[in-house]
Amino acid sequence: MLMEKVTEILVEASAEAVEPRFRALADGEVMEKAPGEIVTVADREAERIIARRLRELLPVPVVGEEAVAADPELARALHAEPAAWLVDPVDGTRNFVAGRSSYAVMASLVRHGETVASWIWQPCARTAYTAELGAGAWRDGERLALAKVATPPEEWTGILKTRYIAHPGGHRLLSNALALGPLDPGRGAAGIEYPLVADGALGFLLYWRTLPWDHAPGSLLVTEAGGRSARFDGSPYRPEAPGGTNGLLVAADPEQWETLRGILLEGV
Incomplete structure (x- = not known):
């Protein structure tokens, strides 16, 4: 249930806050958050939506990329708390701003410093990747199993x-x-x-x-x-x-x- 629910949260947040702005960012919707680092209104709005809904699902701290940019101390929760969510609302922001399709919306669940579940939603490909510690990895519900590399x-x-x-x-x-x-x-x-x-x-x-x-x-x-x-x-x-x-x-x-x-x- 958790795996499906978080995927749903990412897909819905992307549809609400990210995809409508893809190749449609207005003047003033792209900012510099640190030297050489950019952020958009899509990043910030998507993170707010995802963080709120993840806390409703499991009430633990949310370590979001944009929240940490504003307050670096928030990242301490990854080790100071028994559990924490990790959120990257728009991974590949430069691609997103440039109108390139190579961007994703991501989340992870960390327990006692170890990643125990993760989600990657690729909006342009309409593809979801999920993984659960000890249980496997999937692409759109299909189990992924890498073969032993046989080439030199x-x-x-x-x-x-x-x-x-x-x-x-x-x-x-x-x-x-x-x-x-x-x-x-x-x-x-x-x-x-x-x-x-x-x-x-x-x-x-x-x-x-x-x-x-x-x-x-x-x-x-x-x-x-x-x-x-x-x-x-x-x-x-x-x-x-x-x-x-x-x-x-x-x-x-x-x-x-x-x-x-x-x-x-x-x-x-």
């Missing part, structure tokens, strides 16, 4: 995000990646990129900055589909307050993850 590393294609890596580390990562297949340029939205791995369309993802609302939903989705999402030292991903840049490697199967770590992180 030189055929593996993935996304490598080096923007927040201090050089020369970023250069070294890109140099190491020459041993793999062609890199995908990325889609500018974690809610688009993680499902590509869970669907078997992409082999791996590497991120440096890992804001919790961006990565909690997709990490659980890939893991429950049979892949692996872990920090560079091998520890499993756990959502943390913004500010950390300790990296995250995601792969379609655990053995592939180990091989990728050996290739990509050599000398980094």
Whole structure:
């Protein structure tokens, strides 16, 4: 019941606050919330709707991207409280503002610092991805199960995000990646990129900055589909307050993850 209800909340909030503004944002509806970071009225209104309805469903703190931008202390609930909701009302805001379809609406439920359920709604594709810890991952109700990767590393294609890596580390990562297949340029939205791995369309993802609302939903989705999402030292991903840049490697199967770590992180 919870899984279906939260999906319904995201779909309805998207229909009410986000989709009517897609390619229809008026002057003054796009603002800068921090240097280099933009927000729209759609982000803020959708987060208010989702937060209110999630609290009605389960009355625990809501850690929303836009609320945390206004009050960073709210993110402490991820570890200070037994349970908390995580919300990304428009993942891929730059894509949304530019009129590109690669954006998503996302939520997660965190208990005792661990993501136990997640939801990704892709409005333009009309596709919902859900995952529940220990129970599996689904696309529109269809169970996702990743097969063991049988191709050699030189055929593996993935996304490598080096923007927040201090050089020369970023250069070294890109140099190491020459041993793999062609890199995908990325889609500018974690809610688009993680499902590509869970669907078997992409082999791996590497991120440096890992804001919790961006990565909690997709990490659980890939893991429950049979892949692996872990920090560079091998520890499993756990959502943390913004500010950390300790990296995250995601792969379609655990053995592939180990091989990728050996290739990509050599000398980094």
